[in-house]
Amino acid sequence: MAENKIKPRILTGFMELLPADQILFNKIYDTIRGVYESFGFLPLDTPVIELSEILLAKAGGETEKQIYRFNKGDNDLALRFDLTVPLARYVAQHSGELTFPFKRYQMSKVYRGERPQKGRFREFYQCDIDIIGNEELSLVYDGEIPAVIYNIFRRLDFGKFTIRLNNRKVLNGFFEALDLSDKITDILRTIDKIDKIGAKNVTEELEKLEIDSGKIDKIMSFISITGTNNDKIKALKAMGIDSEKFAEGADELEKVIGYMRAFGIEEDYFEIDLTIARGLDYYTGTVYETVLDDYRNLGSVCSGGRYDNLTEYYTNTKLPGIGISIGLTRLFSQLKEAGIIEAESASLVKALVIPMGVDMEYTLRAAGNIRNAGIPVDVYYGEKGMKAKMKYANKLGIPYVVIIGEDEVNSNTVTLKNMNTGQQKSVAVDNIADEIKTQERM
Amino acid sequence: MAENKIKPRILTGFMELLPADQILFNKIYDTIRGVYESFGFLPLDTPVIELSEILLAKAGGETEKQIYRFNKGDNDLALRFDLTVPLARYVAQHSGELTFPFKRYQMSKVYRGERPQKGRFREFYQCDIDIIGNEELSLVYDGEIPAVIYNIFRRLDFGKFTIRLNNRKVLNGFFEALDLSDKITDILRTIDKIDKIGAKNVTEELEKLEIDSGKIDKIMSFISITGTNNDKIKALKAMGIDSEKFAEGADELEKVIGYMRAFGIEEDYFEIDLTIARGLDYYTGTVYETVLDDYRNLGSVCSGGRYDNLTEYYTNTKLPGIGISIGLTRLFSQLKEAGIIEAESASLVKALVIPMGVDMEYTLRAAGNIRNAGIPVDVYYGEKGMKAKMKYANKLGIPYVVIIGEDEVNSNTVTLKNMNTGQQKSVAVDNIADEIKTQERM
Numbered sequence: 094m095a096e097n098k099i100k101p102r103i104l105t106g107f108m109e110l111l112p113a114d115q116i117l118f119n120k121i122y123d124t125i126r127g128v129y130e131s132f133g134f135l136p137l138d139t140p141v142i143e144l145s146e147i148l149l150a151k152a153g154g155e156t157e158k159q160i161y162r163f164n165k166g167d168n169d170l171a172l173r174f175d176l177t178v179p180l181a182r183y184v185a186q187h188s189g190e191l192t193f194p195f196k197r198y199q200m201s202k203v204y205r206g207e208r209p210q211k212g213r214f215r216e217f218y219q220c221d222i223d224i225i226g227n228e229e230l231s232l233v234y235d236g237e238i239p240a241v242i243y244n245i246f247r248r249l250d251f252g253k254f255t256i257r258l259n260n261r262k263v264l265n266g267f268f269e270a271l272d273l274s275d276k277i278t279d280i281l282r283t284i285d286k287i288d289k290i291g292a293k294n295v296t297e298e299l300e301k302l303e304i305d306s307g308k309i310d311k312i313m314s315f316i317s318i319t320g321t322n323n324d325k326i327k328a329l330k331a332m333g334i335d336s337e338k339f340a341e342g343a344d345e346l347e348k349v350i351g352y353m354r355a356f357g358i359e360e361d362y363f364e365i366d367l368t369i370a371r372g373l374d375y376y377t378g379t380v381y382e383t384v385l386d387d388y389r390n391l392g393s394v395c396s397g398g399r400y401d402n403l404t405e406y407y408t409n410t411k412l413p414g415i416g417i418s419i420g421l422t423r424l425f426s427q428l429k430e431a432g433i434i435e436a437e438s439a440s441l442v443k444a445l446v447i448p449m450g451v452d453m454e455y456t457l458r459a460a461g462n463i464r465n466a467g468i469p470v471d472v473y474y475g476e477k478g479m480k481a482k483m484k485y486a487n488k489l490g491i492p493y494v495v496i497i498g499e500d501e502v503n504s505n506t507v508t509l510k511n512m513n514t515g516q517q518k519s520v521a522v523d524n525i526a527d528e529i530k531t532q533e534r535m
Numbered sequence: 536m537a538e539n540k541i542k543p544r545i546l547t548g549f550m551e552l553l554p555a556d557q558i559l560f561n562k563i564y565d566t567i568r569g570v571y572e573s574f575g576f577l578p579l580d581t582p583v584i585e586l587s588e589i590l591l592a593k594a595g596g597e598t599e600k601q602i603y604r605f606n607k608g609d610n611d612l613a614l615r616f617d618l619t620v621p622l623a624r625y626v627a628q629h630s631g632e633l634t635f636p637f638k639r640y641q642m643s644k645v646y647r648g649e650r651p652q653k654g655r656f657r658e659f660y661q662c663d664i665d666i667i668g669n670e671e672l673s674l675v676y677d678g679e680i681p682a683v684i685y686n687i688f689r690r691l692d693f694g695k696f697t698i699r700l701n702n703r704k705v706l707n708g709f710f711e712a713l714d715l716s717d718k719i720t721d722i723l724r725t726i727d728k729i730d731k732i733g734a735k736n737v738t739e740e741l742e743k744l745e746i747d748s749g750k751i752d753k754i755m756s757f758i759s760i761t762g763t764n765n766d767k768i769k770a771l772k773a774m775g776i777d778s779e780k781f782a783e784g785a786d787e788l789e790k791v792i793g794y795m796r797a798f799g800i801e802e803d804y805f806e807i808d809l810t811i812a813r814g815l816d817y818y819t820g821t822v823y824e825t826v827l828d829d830y831r832n833l834g835s836v837c838s839g840g841r842y843d844n845l846t847e848y849y850t851n852t853k854l855p856g857i858g859i860s861i862g863l864t865r866l867f868s869q870l871k872e873a874g875i876i877e878a879e880s881a882s883l884v885k886a887l888v889i890p891m892g893v894d895m896e897y898t899l900r901a902a903g904n905i906r907n908a909g910i911p912v913d914v915y916y917g918e919k920g921m922k923a924k925m926k927y928a929n930k931l932g933i934p935y936v937v938i939i940g941e942d943e944v945n946s947n948t949v950t951l952k953n954m955n956t957g958q959q960k961s962v963a964v965d966n967i968a969d970e971i972k973t974q975e976r977m
Contacts, residue, residue, distance in 0.1 A: 098848065098849055098851070099588055099849055101589070101623075101628035101849040102589070102624075102628060103581075103585060107582040107584070109580070109581055111633075112579070112633070112639070115577070115578045115579060115580060116578060130883045130911055131911045131912070132906070133882065133911060134883075135554040135558070135882070136554070136557045136561050136883075137554070138551070138560075139545075140550075141646075141658065142603070142657075144545075146541060147541060150541050161584070161605070161607055162605075163604075165603055166648070170546070170603075172584075181543075182543045182544075182545075186545075191553075192881065194917070204584070206607050231917055234916065237914075351895075352895060355895050355896040355899040357900075404543075407540055407541055407542070407543040408543070439634065440575065441575065441576075441577065442575040453793075453797050454796075454797040456797075457798050461799050464573050469572055469573045469575060474675040475636070475671075
């Protein structure tokens with residue numbers, strides 16, 4: 094009976110994990126979610142499939158090419174390629190039912206059918222927060238957003254990190270004052286690359302844009318302003334740029350770093366970086382990037398900024414907002430590869446109950462006692478020998494084993510083995526959970 | 536400037552919730568996840584998009600019609616329509632890297648492009664657990680699965696429920712002994728409907744299948760065996776059916792209800808129901824359904840059973856398993872509509888800090904103190920008056936408000952208002968979290 098079997102496989106560009114890595118991934122996911130919720134962000138879960146008309150309201154270029162789009166019945170459908178467009182649609186659709194400022198988080202998969210390459214995924218988690226105001230939105234939120242980033246990366250403990258921030262009004266005002274408004278897009282794209290290509294190449298690229306050398310000097314000295322955060326603010330204000338926008342941006346930057354300090358962000362964890370532009374036609378105020386100091390080559394692990402109007406394609410109401418995104422799938426894959434994170438256990442249970450030829454009732458009572466005390470527990474029901482059962486516990490990295498043989502049943506006890514220390518101890522069947530908790534504290 | 540705006544909307548058959556309902560949904564989701572994890576089930580997260588060849592390996596009929604299928608580049612792709620096929624593919628693909636018995640949960644969205652109708656969704660969450668053995672799988676797991684169901688629905692507290700169970704060997708053996716093997720599929724489909732159409736209609740449908748009236752009588756008396764669970768087992772064994780399969784099934788049923796008792800499931804919460812068949816060509820042993828006693832019209836809220844071979848389309852290794860599924864999107868929508876569940880709050884924070892024209896540093900220190908003590912907190916930064924700010928807290932159902940005016944700043948205190956009792960109290964800025972915790976305990 095030679096049957097044709099189909100080779101089990103997934104598509105390239107899709108991440109799927111073995112249990113130990115999935116546990117690790119979920120731990121990071123849950124940490125991010127916990128911090129988002131601790132700041133009052135509300136959960137949102139939009140459909141993966143939406144009308145192409147909705148998702149492509151704004152898009153063009155790359156997005157159109159990458160989007161997964163198809164027909165079903167009479168509908169022209171697509172899979173969401175980010176969480177911002179669905180948020181805009183949601184807020185426009187439900188603005189009458191939401192309370193503003195509306196703070197939402199969404200941590201879901203998005204889809205981009207790009208050519209697969211190292212570190213690029215076609216299906217990946219974005220972990221987004223946004224705060225949407227009705228007509229206006231306090232500048233304090235520009236300080237709260239980095240406070241969220243700070244709390245997340247402190248808890249995740251991937252080592253020292255730096256939140257870099259800038260203000261688009263400073264950039265735009267500066268270039269307007271230099272009479273380079275018509276070239277802003279190209280200039281910003283160029284200076285945004287300074288980390289990757291260096292100052293010399295940036296200068297060369299600016300020359301190609303036919304900017305005269307006097308102005309290039311000014312640009313280069315502007316983006317290389319150094320010193321502490323306060324020094325940079327002072328230097329900006331002392332530049333004498335004749336632009337209201339520039340002055341407003343510098344003022345906002347000063348206030349925002351004041352708020353950041355008030356939020357308890359240590360000075361060492363953030364820096365004004367005048368080269369950051371992020372997205373070209375979207376952000377209008379504060380912008381952020383976050384780098385892991387020891388792994389700067391990973392690029393920004395958390396970016397975002399402030400925008401003037403979230404919902405312009407769907408409604409006339411002006412809804413300014415601010416938000417950030419963590420591309421968790423990519424980040425996880427990079428951290429794993431760099432050895433910064435490592436799976437600890439292939440199990441979520443703290444204890445494995447192993448019955449050795451005894452009746453199930455006693456065994457299940459022991460397991461129930463442990464579980465009811467809030468300790469995740471599993472029972473090995475297979476008919477294998479002791480050795481195979483201990484190997485199973487070891488392989489999964491389960492910290493406690495509860496052995497039940499005839500002696501234990503007769504004396505109303507179990508033998509509790511601590512797999513880390515190797516120590517065994519006889520424990521009354523009703524006290525197992527307490528004993529595990531005691532040993533955990535030691 | 537009359538711009539064309541796109542009407543913000545989603546597709547019919549897709550569920551999207553406002554924040555208060557989303558919070559409620561997540562609470563249920565997290566409860567189910569917590570119980571799954573407490574029994575040692577491991578998380579799995581497979582891609583939403585897979586090759587059509589993989590997803591349709593077994594399918595036919597309805598599935599082919601409903602599946603979302605499309606091409607991207609050279610690939611014939613589809614969206615998963617359940618979590619079982621991806622599990623089969625995953626286990627076949629990674630069998631060498633998994634530890635068996637492999638217990639996994641997956642709580643993710645699946646897609647079925649069916650004609651939208653009341654209570655039917657095109658995108659919905661399935662919350663699945665399965666236990667997969669390598670070549671064999673202990674019968675104790677047939678008792679563990681309902682123990683998981685029991686723990687979930689006790690915690691969810693939707694009122695009294697009943698786990699109904701049966702064994703396919705009993706059914707198949709019975710019909711084989713009656714020499715009705717060739718009609719088993721039709722007969723099972725008919726008796727599966729007895730709850731909906733009643734005994735009289737079942738009899739009539741069986742007549743249409745050209746079964747002689749003597750056999751119909753036997754079938755009808757078989758499926759109407761009554762009494763306690765023990766009575767039913769006794770009655771089955773006393774029927775004198777000449778079938779090894781039947782005897783094996785009855786024996787398994789007896790053992791499984793023994794395990795269920797040992798797992799601590801109260802007798803009142805489960806019953807043997809000989810009419811349950813579930814899926815026609817898939818299940819081979821124990822099968823389950825779960826009904827909410829006060830809302831039987833909702834149908835089964837959690838179903839599943841044991842199958843012989845999960846991965847037959849992908850590998851020759853025999854991998855028997857057992858599993859259940861909760862269709863959470865449908866269940867949530869039904870429970871909401873029936874008024875069994877209701878959103879409690881449109882916020883996740885316990886406290887809202889309201890500054891009244893005072894400096895941000897003091898305000899943010901107060902909020903930080905609360906958040907660092909593990910209490911989710913938000914700050915209202917807007918420039919509105921006191922009344923508007925209190926209204927905001929009320930609307931979101933936030934239980935504590937922390938008011939900070941000049942007096943408070945000068946005395947290093949805040950005014951803590953309990954929104955449930957209406958009581959206000961002056962509290963030192965460093966003691967707010969403790970005071971909230973104390974009031975929570977009262």
